[in-house]
Amino acid sequence: MNILQKKILTDGEALPGNILKVDSFLNHRIDVRALREIGKDFYELFKDKANDINKILTVEASGIALACYAAEYFDVPVVFAKKGQHKNIGSDVFTAEVFSFTKGTTYEIAVSRLYLHPEDKILIIDDFLANGQAVLGLQKIVKDAGATLVGAGIAITKAFQPGEKMLLDAGIDVRSLAAIERMDGGNIIFRE
Ligand code: 5GP
DSSP states (O other): OOHHHHHHHHHOEEETTTEEEOIIIIISSOOHHHHHHHHHHHHHHTGGGGGGOOEEEEETTHHHHHHHHHHHHHTOOEEEEEESOOGGGOSOEEEEEEEETTTTEEEEEEEETTSOOTTOEEEEEEEEESSSHHHHHHHHHHHHTTOEEEEEEEEEEETTSTHHHHHHHTTOOEEEEEEEEEEETTEEEEOO
């Protein structure tokens, strides 16, 4: 069991509606010691492709800390997509619409054209994979930039929701540190 799986079991809370709350170490308070290890685990997960990755792309806010700790090990910069109002990054942007099933709303994400280029080889990192909409939006931005998507590293995949299969079927190399098979009455069961 890796550090993230251990933290989920000790500190995670399975809420009604198949929501996993990890505010105590990832989404609100950040356990930097655990994240340092998680960053290393992301590197191990994509070590075979490390030479093909020159940039990590994530989305604000919760992806940023994970992406930065992983980036330390890949020794590459991090670019994060901004959500909603993003006038401060200028109008020369790549954008995508992302539908959030958890919130029932659509929001726009944007990345300045200054920071994504056709020669870029991108690893997407995000905290959760549920219905796959956030990763799809990031994939569109990578495509629009003419860059190459090497893979998507996810901290927590809720494997009982459709996102993982949809992204794999779309040809994205999705790998997760903690894939949850089911959450039964508060119990969290990982996929073997
Ligand atoms: P997707 O686009 O794959 O449906 O959902 C990804 C985003 O939804 C994640 O970046 C995360 O912000 C949020 N999310 C989805 N499911 C959960 C969950 O169970 N717990 C938390 N904390 N966030 C979630």
